[in-house]
Amino acid sequence: MSRLRIYGIARTRAFRALWMAAELGLPYEHLPIEIGEAGARAPEFLAINPNGRLPFIDDDGFVLFESLAITLYLAKKHSLGTLYPASLQDEARAWQWSFWAICEVDRGVNIWSLHAVRLPPAERDAAKRDEALKVIAAPFKILDAAVAKQPYLLGNEFTVADLNVAAVISRAIEMDLAAVPNLKTWLTNCLQRPAARKALALKNKADSETSPDVTRRIARINRL
Template identity: 55%
Template structure:
């Protein structure tokens, strides 16, 4: 059976959301970075980086959240969550890599400095700068979903799941989305999917 390593309140959320979309039979191994569990010899044998998520798919070990999600979506949902046309597949890669390189860092910085760190260690100016840095990428996303309902055409795909799961940090990081209403509406549509709700329930 597919094993998904990482507590739901980590980037493993991205893969748990996908597992729910795909109705996969899986076991969640709740490796908790807060308890040092990503650095045990047992876990380092799964992912030598000491990070979650990682998966063990009947002996096939894979790490990096986006690679995992692209793999699982292609394996289980070609023609549905994972597109068949080469060009559409390339768009899925474009948005997934873009999410990791353009969105993740500033979002995470704002999240840490507005919510996760103890108050005394928070740097409000750094959080504000990170929110500013998000201005252009959020505008790019707003324009993309103004032109069509989802990132790769008419239907929800793994591109939407990957980008929206990164953006699930926007609310706790208190990122103002009022100037990107189309993007905010797209994010809401993604987040309200039953599978996204079910994955969020695992975080409680």
């Protein structure tokens, strides 16, 4: 039995943890539980993560929630000096980009994706979609400028900073990114990594198996 358990169906933010586990080549057990009462809010899972949200992990008895805390933890544990920066300043930059992604673009990309792609066409709210695009336009310009001068966020090498930001905005790959060409190239490169493709295969499969009812529930529960 593997010591690392990753909880959460791959269509959720569990995708971020699954991508990191693949980058690190870790053996793990994936428990693809659903959001809400049928999954993360069932008593047995609330007993592990009282937030009732996904993802969370159990690493040999060590329980952790928050998707990017999970990726940072796994990278530092297994890839210090490679995927996880060794210097104090680069570590801080990895945190900076991770917090930035959660605060500036996570919700906007999710709203856009639901109202541009994932909800049945008749139920998409164009006003929500357009407002989300407005909210993410300025931060996307910041990211575009950051990857215009160097291939990756911390320099020449792909690190946890790239994984975290690219995983948060992965659904933006379906947007028109003509206004941010450097972001588009960088995101494409990140998502073409073999580990990303493995995690994306799980995510795409979960997406394709998701019924409109579940997508509606996702929009309602997450207030998107």
